[in-house]
Amino acid sequence: MFAPQFRPLKKFEKNIFRFFRTLQSTNFSSASSSKKFNFESENVLERFIIDRIRSTGPISVSEYMKLCVSSQYGYYAQKAKIFGDGEGDFITSPELTQVFGELIGAWLLNELHMTGWEGPWNLVELGPGSGALMVDVLNVLNKLKSDNKLNVYLIEKSAQLIKQQKQIFEQQLLNKQISINWFDSIEDIPEGFTIFISNEFFDALPIHQFVRNKEKPNIWQEVYIQLTSSNGSVEIDEEDGQILTKKHLCFGLSPGENIHTRAYIPQHIRNDLSKTKWEYSPLATKITLEMIKRFTTNGGFALIIDYGHNGDRKTHSLRAYSNHSIVDPLDCPGRVDLTADVDFGEIKRVIEGKCLIFGPVEQRQFLTQLGLIHRLDYLLRKSTTTEQREALLNSCNILVSDAEMGARFKVFSLFPNTLSEIIKARGGIPAGFASPLPHLEDEDLIND
Known part of the structure; x- marks a missing residue:
């Protein structure tokens, strides 16, 4: 807390005060406001980050x-169109085709029946995005007459996305009487048998990035975001010499070990000299442990689908998307989607023994074993136009081909230890997690 009565304000403190006064007095949405920022010319968040770094120093990734x-x-609070073609920045599996959500719905219902649970149950989606996945899952449950004891809870903090989700539920849900509620965190969800699902949620959680010092391999440094200079660096168009962008932010490194390197980097990473870069998300671990605690106490299980790896990645993975293209993560803060691969290997290490762990397996394996090809064949025969057939083939090809989502996306499931005997009696694994399939070529999917 500043105390101007005891000492004069420094220049950067005055700038901070001035900036916060601007935030408090500015209306960003009302057309009748006397003063309104033009987001095309003034990036409020970037200005805040720059002032913060000037005030307190570099910040972590x-x-x-x-x-x-x-x-x-930030991105999810301000961006009006996030998902899908056109103005969206990226497409998730549910936006591609209904088949994805239908198979997820069939999977969770099958696993629910396998547990023997017949009472009321909760279905929780972490980061429901556009709401498309939940729509397809709930419509499957409705068609199978399995939604009468169900309560749906969505973990979502973005008011903008909640509005979009409510709209799609109103337009597309078969059972509009189903109970759907929104919460900020898992802790807020009522007690009860709970099934968790998430698709492209964990990849958006904050990560720390670390680099091994080349001269002193036993020393790790944290990657920081810092200022390029007092005036920023300028990018010039090579053809006409015009200024393209003025970059104020860049990556840097901590001078040596810090509180994060000491707290987060495990000994097995330090001992593996082939690892020179590493990423870690404390929040991903925290949320996973919260799910485990909930379904261990009340019953249930979890299914996680995301970009990721099994701990074998040796490079950093932070990237940004805008209009379906990869862009610089430090350009236009708050206006582009930031994402990083999920380290399922590290999550497994932390939760080992606390629950039953299956996967991660490739998305193409999971969906194909659940019957994607058979479902696609049925829908193709029901299609009445060439355009419908081509759209179905293209979308399913993206889901399972190695060149698209098939190999990059991983599927991970968690069950309470109390179900070990039940799962063992049915073959030792849940549906979709059997031995890997041979890699599919495009022709395997698209040929009639």
């Missing part, structure tokens, strides 16, 4: 992601 993704002026 994790802190940068928190500000860019989930703050009041």
